[in-house]
Amino acid sequence: MYDSVILRSVARLMLPILLMLAVFMLLRGHNLPGGGFIGGLVASCAVILQMVAFGPTFARRALPANYLAIAAFGVLFAGVWGLPSLIGGQPFLTSLWLPQPIPGVGKIGTPVLFDVGVFLTVVGVTTQIALLLAEEPLLFPTERGPADGEGAPRA
Amino acid sequence: MNNHLFLPLIVPLMGAALAVLLGRRRTLARAVVLAVVLFSTGYGGWLLWLVSVAGRQATQASNWPAPFGISLVADLLGATMLFVSSLLMLGAVAYSLATIEADYEQHFYYPLLLLLLLGVSGAFLTGDLFNLYVWFEVLLMSSFGLLTLGGTRGQLVGGLKYVVLNLVGSTVFLIGGGMIYGLAGTLNMAHLGERLATLREPGLATAIAGLFLFAFGSKAAIAPLFFWLPESYHTPPPAVTAIFSGLMTKVGVYALYRVFGLVLANELARMAPLILALAGATMVLGVLGALAQTEMRRVLSFTIIAEVGYCVMGLGLASAAGLAAGLLFTAHVMIVKAGLLFLAGAIERSAGTGDLRKLGGMARREPVLATFWFLGMLSLAGVPPMSGFFGKLALLQAGVAQGQYVITGVAATVSLLIFLALLKIWNEVFWKKSYEDQSKLPRVSVAALAPGALLVVLSLVIGVAAGPISELSALAGAQALDLTGYAQATCGAGGCEAAMSELMK
Numbered sequence: 001m002y003d004s005v006i007l008r009s010v011a012r013l014m015l016p017i018l019l020m021l022a023v024f025m026l027l028r029g030h031n032l033p034g035g036g037f038i039g040g041l042v043a044s045c046a047v048i049l050q051m052v053a054f055g056p057t058f059a060r061r062a063l064p065a066n067y068l069a070i071a072a073f074g075v076l077f078a079g080v081w082g083l084p085s086l087i088g089g090q091p092f093l094t095s096l097w098l099p100q101p102i103p104g105v106g107k108i109g110t111p112v113l114f115d116v117g118v119f120l121t122v123v124g125v126t127t128q129i130a131l132l133l134a135e136e137p138l139l140f141p142t143e144r145g146p147a148d149g150e151g152a153p154r155a
Numbered sequence: 156m157n158n159h160l161f162l163p164l165i166v167p168l169m170g171a172a173l174a175v176l177l178g179r180r181r182t183l184a185r186a187v188v189l190a191v192v193l194f195s196t197g198y199g200g201w202l203l204w205l206v207s208v209a210g211r212q213a214t215q216a217s218n219w220p221a222p223f224g225i226s227l228v229a230d231l232l233g234a235t236m237l238f239v240s241s242l243l244m245l246g247a248v249a250y251s252l253a254t255i256e257a258d259y260e261q262h263f264y265y266p267l268l269l270l271l272l273l274g275v276s277g278a279f280l281t282g283d284l285f286n287l288y289v290w291f292e293v294l295l296m297s298s299f300g301l302l303t304l305g306g307t308r309g310q311l312v313g314g315l316k317y318v319v320l321n322l323v324g325s326t327v328f329l330i331g332g333g334m335i336y337g338l339a340g341t342l343n344m345a346h347l348g349e350r351l352a353t354l355r356e357p358g359l360a361t362a363i364a365g366l367f368l369f370a371f372g373s374k375a376a377i378a379p380l381f382f383w384l385p386e387s388y389h390t391p392p393p394a395v396t397a398i399f400s401g402l403m404t405k406v407g408v409y410a411l412y413r414v415f416g417l418v419l420a421n422e423l424a425r426m427a428p429l430i431l432a433l434a435g436a437t438m439v440l441g442v443l444g445a446l447a448q449t450e451m452r453r454v455l456s457f458t459i460i461a462e463v464g465y466c467v468m469g470l471g472l473a474s475a476a477g478l479a480a481g482l483l484f485t486a487h488v489m490i491v492k493a494g495l496l497f498l499a500g501a502i503e504r505s506a507g508t509g510d511l512r513k514l515g516g517m518a519r520r521e522p523v524l525a526t527f528w529f530l531g532m533l534s535l536a537g538v539p540p541m542s543g544f545f546g547k548l549a550l551l552q553a554g555v556a557q558g559q560y561v562i563t564g565v566a567a568t569v570s571l572l573i574f575l576a577l578l579k580i581w582n583e584v585f586w587k588k589s590y591e592d593q594s595k596l597p598r599v600s601v602a603a604l605a606p607g608a609l610l611v612v613l614s615l616v617i618g619v620a621a622g623p624i625s626e627l628s629a630l631a632g633a634q635a636l637d638l639t640g641y642a643q644a645t646c647g648a649g650g651c652e653a654a655m656s657e658l659m660k
Contacts, residue, residue: 068175075172076173079168079169083165089158091158092158092161092217094218
């Protein structure tokens with residue numbers, strides 16, 4: 001971890017902006033560049049930026065969530081929105097849309113909800129991986145005091 | 156429409172997500188997992204019955220029409236593999252419920268098993284080459300997790316080799332997929348087959364076929380590419396070894412059958428001698444390795460390689476009879492080998508070691524287990540009333556009928572050597588007297604014995620019902636090479652090219 005005033009200030013500022021950008025990306029994604037995957041990556045960037053600037057302990061506190069459960073729920077949620085078409089006699093994941101777009105949000109249908117599931121999965125998985133790597137004591141010995149293993153890099 | 160084809164994909168995926176979410180509520184999570192594998196097995200059996208009476212079943216994901224979207228197609232080859240692998244997964248889950256430690260369960264052991272089932276089912280059902288790659292990745296990801304779960308030194312060393320070689324194989328698969336898309340402009344396997352059959356310059360297709368042979372061959376563990384298997388397979392818990400032996404290499408074999416039988420049929424005829432030579436080398440090297448080992452699961456891992464040689468020999472014969480015999484042998488060996496590994500795992504668990512030199516006296520101590528082991532051993536060696544006899548007989552018959560005497564001779568000889576390797580286990584583990592006092596060892600529980608025993612019984616049943624089953628496999632072999640029928644099932648009566656020009660208007 002380095003300690004940089006600039007990084008800390010920017011990271012603090014960027015957390016809400018990145019999260020809003022992520023939701024924006026998610027909602028425009030069906031017909032324009034964006035979507036659940038990219039939105040999810042942007043949202044996890046928000047958390048990972050906190051982690052880089054302040055360390056994983058702070059990042060866990062800034063957005064306290066069980067990321068693994070979010071990922072699993074995302075998979076379940078995405079899958080569930082393929083089911084209505086299956087029940088209606090169409091192949092799995094066939095798109096069903098509301099007839100009128102909702103003002104400010106755009107067209108809403110099962111692909112958007114599926115994308116929400118993808119979003120949650122990507123946020124959960126990438127954030128969890130990044131945090132677990134950063135919390136690994138052998139890699140970053142300063143975070144939790146001196147490591148007892150041999151050959152650990154000294155920061 | 157045949158929308159039920161999505162169920163074997165949706166159910167394991169949802170089940171895995173639910174099992175992660177349930178987490179600490181172990182009873183509930185286990186119930187979900189068991190329900191999923193029971194459903195998959197039942198569905199697999201039903202689908203096999205449906206395909207055998209009503210022909211191929213196909214559907215299009217998201218309702219995108221055929222050569223453009225992702226098609227799911229179930230023919231006899233795919234449905235048989237799907238049924239056998241869900242059956243093995245049922246056995247693995249039942250065995251794990253009896254034996255696996257709580258620590259594994261907390262680290263998502265069961266969700267990983269379900270994701271493995273998802274990847275395997277998807278690979279057997281998809282009619283799209285790139286989608287096949289995706290399913291390979293799904294099943295490899297979960298297998299990486301299962302292999303290294305526990306994190307012992309041996310597991311990580313073996314796991315590293317496994318991961319590296321499989322990633323190289325996947326990369327080559329992806330390169331081959333990209334090249335074939337550039338060449339033919341489609342990824343739907345039926346459409347690819349149609350376009351490659353009428354190619355003007357077949358040189359590039361040969362190069363692509365070589366890439367696919369490398370990619371799937373490394374996953375199936377054929378001759379020069381098998382070294383990852385014996386390094387890694389004996390390290391995880393026995394349930395994982397058993398399910399890997401049943402599924403992982405056989406998915407590679409299935410992909411070879413599917414891609415060479417359907418997409419690259421011209422190349423199959425051209426490369427058949429090479430494939431046969433590789434099959435022979437795989438058999439010989441695998442069985443020699445097995446003879447040299449002194450640990451139960453290591454011996455069995457090397458015999459897996461030898462048996463992959465037989466499966467690939469079915470492909471190398473490049474005929475419907477060869478593929479049919481290969482499929483019959485593959486289904487048999489999946490069942491029996493998993494059964495033997497479950498039994499070996501039960502012994503290892505009870506005695507605390509898999510070392511042949513330290514074990515002994517098991518025939519007296521565990522007579523029931525010894526009986527089932529003996530039957531399974533006979534089946535694997537190919538002794539008449541068991542399924543192994545008919546699998547090998549069909550392969551040897553096909554070999555002789557096509558005048559491939561060398562590979563047939565090698566196959567017959569290696570078969571005896573496999574028996575020798577298994578007899579070594581029998582002598583050391585069951586027959587010889589134990590040097591140590593065994594009265595304090597725990598007995599093998601019924602729950603740990605049952606999955607292996609039932610699979611051996613199933614092998615006996617296949618042997619008894621060999622007539623109808625070999626008829627079914629003959630039909631499957633013919634279907635696997637029948638591109639026109641496959642394209643009609645996937646894209647409609649006119650085939651894929653006609654369907655595409657219709658849609659372009």
